[in-house]
Amino acid sequence: MKKVAIVGVEGSGKTVMLAGLGDLYTYPDDDGYFLAPKNFGTAAYVAEKIERMRKGEWPSATAGDEMQGLDWTLKRREPGARKPPEKVCEVSFLDFAGEVYRTAYGISGASDASLKEQAEELKQYVCGADELIVLINLRDVITNGLRDKRVQEAMWITKSILDTVLGNGAADAAPRAAPRAAIVLSQADSYAETIKECGSARGVLEKYLPHVANEYGWLDVFAANAVDKTDLDDDGNVVPAKDFTTQGLLPILKWIRGEKVGMCDVPDGGGDVTVVGDKKGT
Ligand SMILES: Nc1nc2c(ncn2[C@@H]2O[C@H](COP(=O)(O)OP(=O)(O)OP(=O)(O)O)[C@@H](O)[C@H]2O)c(=O)[nH]1
Ligand SMILES: [Mg+2]
DSSP, X not given: OEEEEEEOOTTSSHHHHHHHHXXXXXXXXXXXXXXXXXXXXXXXXXXXXXXXXHXXXXXXXXXXXXXXXXXXXXXXXXXXXXXXOEEEEEEEEEEOOHHHHHHHHSSSOOSSHHHHHHHHHHHHHHHTOSXXXXXXXXXXXXXXXXXXXXXXXXXXXXXXXXXXXXXXXXXXXXXXXXXXXXXXXXXXXXXXHHHHHHSSHHHHHHHHOHHHHHHHTTSEEEEOOSOXXXXXXXXXXXXXXXXXXXXXXXXXXHHHTTOOOTTTTOTTXXXXXXXXXXXSOO
């Protein structure tokens, strides 16, 4: 079983992304890959969240005591072949509250015992993961700037988890081989123009988070978005458009399959900007 840890602070987009992945890969992609849920819990999680989004509502923020394991089998169906799909690997994810992540890797400890327990569980999950995807919602950085306290803390947590899992000299560094890791700029539809201006996801990281780019720019860096189309509701809030697709998550499973995504290897950030949909209220 390949364990993939997708981590990010509150509101970085974990829940929407995981539901979107399940939805996107219900049907085989161009290469025939799809995700078959291994249990009812996983299938129900995806169905409930996606149904809500189709009605123009985002899923609720994940509660502090809510930890949901999601298990899929990645399969490949050869188009037109009259034989069962080939099983590629099993993939498991964990959805959890960003608050737990903040407690596990942030600057302040938890006074709450159950939060502490959850944070330990998360650390163990991350420690045992084969692959790590760190979500950064750059919209907050672009909008509020690096002086914003929450932005600063989010970046500190990002550094802390990467140092821990990659074993950058920290005392509690992972005692085993470092997992494969990627930085994914989440909700990229909402700052697609900026990514285009900067030429690539790596370029936007270099511009807005130069210290993260300096230390971790050697990792795979790419952009993804769980919805490609949004609307404004009566109160002016951005909500998923009824006909949204989750195509903007294609790079994630590609990366998990071990393929190159976008222009990850181009140091000067050449052309391929893999952001699907870039308009609000369309
Ligand atoms: N435009 C756009 N907005 C998104 C996308 N994904 C998430 N959002 C927005 O970000 C909010 C938070 O997303 P969640 O998936 O709930 O975030 P989370 O990381 O699970 O947050 P916690 O459960 O609090 O840790 C959503 O309610 C949406 O407003 C996306 O792909 N595009
Ligand atoms: Mg959540």
